[in-house]
Amino acid sequence: LKRSYRNTIRNKRLLVLINPFGGQGTAMTRYKTYSSPILTAARCRVEEVETKYRGHAAEIIENMERLEQNCDAIVCCSGDGIPHEVFNGLSKRTNAAAAFKVPVCQLPCGSGNALCLNLVGSNDLSFATLSAVKGIPISVDLCSLTQDNKRYITFLSQALGMIADCDLGTENMRWMGESRFTVGLIMRVLAGAKYPCRVSVRILHESRTQIRQVYLEHKNKEHTSTSEHTQLPDLKYGTVHDPVPEDWKSIDSSSLAVFYVGKMPWMSSDALFFPAALPRDGYLDMVIIDSSIPKKEIFSILLGVAEGKHFDSKYLHYYKVDAYRIEPKAHSGYISIDGESFSFAPFQVELHSGLGTMLSR
Template identity: 40%
Template sequence: MQMKAYLKDDGLLLEEPLPPVESDGHRLFLNFGCANVTVSTGEAGSAVSESPVIKFKDILWAQPCKTGIHNELEISYVRKLGDRLVACTSVLTVYSLDSEPQKREGTEDTLCNNNSATKVSDESTIFLSEKVLERSYPESEPGRSIMVIINPHSGQGKANKIYETKVEPILKAAQCKITVARTAYSGNASDIAENMNIDEYDMILCASGDGIPHEVINGIYRREDRARAFDKLIITQTPSGSGNAMSLSCLGTLEPSHATLELLKAATVRNDLMAVCTQDADVKLSFLSQTYGLIAQADIGTEFMRWVGQERFLLGVCYQVLSKSKYPCRIAVKYIARTKTELSQYYKKHLNDLSDFSPLSEEDFKLKYADKFIGLEDAADLSLLPDWEPLDEGVCSNMGIFYSGKMPYISKDTNFFPAALPNDGSIDVVVTDVRSGISKTVDGLLSLDKGLHVWKDDVAHIKVEAFRVIPLPGPNDRNFISVDGENFKLRPFQVEILKGIMKTVMSGGCYTETGFVEQTKD
């Protein structure tokens, strides 16, 4: 018997629960109505719990069934298999129902009684499928054209398998037009983004860690038509590497199949970027962070341990803390909020700022402070920047952590910038002083999961429009600078905000919840 479904506000209400979905580790089995679906899964999983509703959020595609029967739709959607999502397709005869059917004692359930529901006879089946799609994609567009860039070496060499088993089946079920490019060398993603025909795509999906989004953004930045390219293309990520901050901060998940559903359904947002300048090289764009000190040492200094996975960073942090290492430097900033009170007020004021989707122009890429840094004989000279201020000399001489960023989550359980906002025109900066001692440093690091470290008295938390860092390593020191998790040559550098340059997608139109709004002090 053909399965009936009823069009409701939140999804398709079924007259019977969905049948279970099971996997033998290679295929997914679903027998439903006239559909018998087999989908690659890549790993075994238990049966999915039954549900009487297919939520619009879970619907990937709807189209008239090839049978030509009135109101018969082929529906593609996701269901849970263990801790991930799998794509399924079923044939349903869809009816409209104005209100929830009520079961009355002594009568047959109206949901199962065809005469109690009004068949959508005044609408074509095509229009009905379009109606389902419209409700399934309230904040986005179905069937997007996507350039997928995979780094085969990401995730300890598992990125290909992750994409093919957890991401691609959902994209295909959603009728996305997919082109896949696999990087062959460092910088390959930049070349792809720089030379691609942007008119053929709506989105660049980085199936990787955070290195590929960094390359993509800089490849687009090098284009002669960069304003139009940033206007046209959405840049997003499915997590496949050791660092997946974009997915966690914007889509709220580190599970690739869940991230895929989110990026298909999430709202488009304009996100600020940061321009990183040096005195002898081209400007680089950064979407995530820049760091000097303990965090850079724990990240870049453990590159040789990538085979360990994400645990390498924790090991690096432990070593740096116990060795009481310090990283002398000079730092100057253009303040937006210099105290925790000012920062809280700024956060509240800009928390609900909306993205400006007016077309970009070259004027939006013009840097305010680069010409006052590039070519200077003395990088510490602030005479051309009278409204900039140096950070305390004692703190800089005993620098533990200097960490600046634009997205809240750097990695799993690392809510480093809880006050970060997508397009508020600011960079969040966190600074610690090694003179506070090991116990306080450890206490702060143990608070990272909830973002409580920024409220510690011995942690400076500020918002700036721009800053300059001049590393002052000792003769035997091997210090590092990290930009978006990538090694950056040790030298003076300056960073400033570029407001609302990058289009990305965010669940609910905002960053993943950090808890900062509840912690904000009056």
């Protein structure tokens, strides 16, 4: 209790970005019904902006005058797409490092609300609103991603293969809400989908025993927002167009089914996909599943995901890494970055310890 009251600010000045397109398209009504009254009762000073198109939130954040001085938190009333845009907007500000100290939080109104699930521990909207009021800033790892001569920020996940197809190839099933991901996945496992590619990766831990140990070491460390960064960090490993560093391990696969990398444990309320992930441990968790394993095992892995039981399956690879590159070999397909669609082309990712700030319960 003591911890949750420390460092909280009264009469918080909040910039609320509302995505009317997220989830089933009800963000505005839900915000007015469940969130706005709580923010008013807490006497927050609120500026509400409705996003008008994809990329609008990033533009707002990049261009807002005196954001660092005038805003105590950026509140994303959306799925994970708006936080993704917000971090990218922050990275383009001239004083990026100072800008990254403005805490970001989510009022869950999309079909994928992982930020809130992981930081607040629930995707209940009223509860998340209360956490926006009372939450404390913690520093979190963010990652740079390079693709096609551009640099992006990713805070949550990168996927290619079945999971990416489910994130992005199920747009036609938005009406289903969160279930669109599950239904999409079952359809793809049954079809035996394959995604040939080459993965080059800096693996730091690969045995499950080691990974468990690392997790326990970092689990209870407290991380307040004291990042050592003074500006947007340089890329340690260059971009996707540079040669792959010699000490990275290369994995060629003609029959990859799932390539999924996460920075936080919960990917949806029924998927503890990265049970060993922590927002500020300095690692990305990488899961690779090959389609050559029996379908029965793929289903058993995917059923186990709800509670993180798949972690013990010998049929999947689970690595702690801090940088990698993936080069798809097929001509077309989906790449999902934080649930957003990226071009189907090679990309490279590296982690920046404690670069970002989020509000935690």
